[in-house]
Amino acid sequence: MRRIDLNEAGRFLRENDCFLILMHGSPDGDTLGCGYALCGALQQIGKKAKAVCPDPIPKKFDYVYREIEQQEFEPQTIVTVDVADAKLLYGMRELGEKAALCIDHHVSNTEYAERLLLAPEYAAACELMFELLSSMPEVKITSCIADCLYTGIATDSGCFKYSNTSPQTHVYAAELMKLGADIVPINYAMFDMKSQGRLKLEQTVLSKIRYYDAGKIAVIDVTQELIDSIEGIDSEDVGALAAIPRQIEGVDIGICIKEKKPGLFKASLRSSENADVAAIAQQFGGGGHARAAGCAFECSLEEAERQLVWACAKALERS
Numbered sequence: 001m002r003r004i005d006l007n008e009a010g011r012f013l014r015e016n017d018c019f020l021i022l023m024h025g026s027p028d029g030d031t032l033g034c035g036y037a038l039c040g041a042l043q044q045i046g047k048k049a050k051a052v053c054p055d056p057i058p059k060k061f062d063y064v065y066r067e068i069e070q071q072e073f074e075p076q077t078i079v080t081v082d083v084a085d086a087k088l089l090y091g092m093r094e095l096g097e098k099a100a101l102c103i104d105h106h107v108s109n110t111e112y113a114e115r116l117l118l119a120p121e122y123a124a125a126c127e128l129m130f131e132l133l134s135s136m137p138e139v140k141i142t143s144c145i146a147d148c149l150y151t152g153i154a155t156d157s158g159c160f161k162y163s164n165t166s167p168q169t170h171v172y173a174a175e176l177m178k179l180g181a182d183i184v185p186i187n188y189a190m191f192d193m194k195s196q197g198r199l200k201l202e203q204t205v206l207s208k209i210r211y212y213d214a215g216k217i218a219v220i221d222v223t224q225e226l227i228d229s230i231e232g233i234d235s236e237d238v239g240a241l242a243a244i245p246r247q248i249e250g251v252d253i254g255i256c257i258k259e260k261k262p263g264l265f266k267a268s269l270r271s272s273e274n275a276d277v278a279a280i281a282q283q284f285g286g287g288g289h290a291r292a293a294g295c296a297f298e299c300s301l302e303e304a305e306r307q308l309v310w311a312c313a314k315a316l317e318r319s
């Protein structure tokens, strides 16, 4: 692995052809925005390029590839975008390990690619991709490429709300607006729009919310039976449930317990600064970050909930 700068990355793109761009599994706006912005830019300068992802691309992202031309060719140059570790490519892991270039912003990048363009202080890989494409005078940032890059920046910064958001994040978003990024429909699709299935899921799950410890702990659960009974929901819809209990005023620890299969449950914990949920999850063999962590239970739902709530109440008592 060799760390390279923008100049060298630009030269690399110019000097090579037949690009296979790999985006990580369970794709998000950043990997998709980065991948399709790069693919569009390479095609624009006369290169053969295609972007692929090991998972289907959720429908709400369909505008990111609207200008991409389907090209048939034998790939020669593998580039990964927003992929911290080749294993995040799932079934395409072996291709990822042959990557000639990785463009990423994760501190945890495992340096699996031959060349690495890394900006660990950036909120989104799309910030770095914007710099790279802007550094190539032959590339014109079209409104479609601007949409792609804005999507990655907006989603990875939580719509400019997460602590990774820097002045640069806002400046790049503003420049992308000037280049034609259509922020209203993008922000609606990314942050406000919910499918009817997702709303049904939230409605059912929230109707059974439990509060403990004078409202400082809130618990929801989701069973496999419920997930199977609602049409048109995906794993992202289920994953998004975890954030809801902590949004309630007064709740310090929000817990979402999800049934993986009969007798096996996964709990997601979210907390305010009054509790370290990584430490709580560790007590049950899990882990994570201080504000977001997870652990698994092999018992009944009631037993998992009882043990977790007890551990959370004890942690809050100490804080």
Ligand SMILES: [Mn+2]
Pocket (backbone or CB within 6 Å): 030, 031, 082, 105, 123, 124, 125, 156
């Ligand atoms: Mn990212």
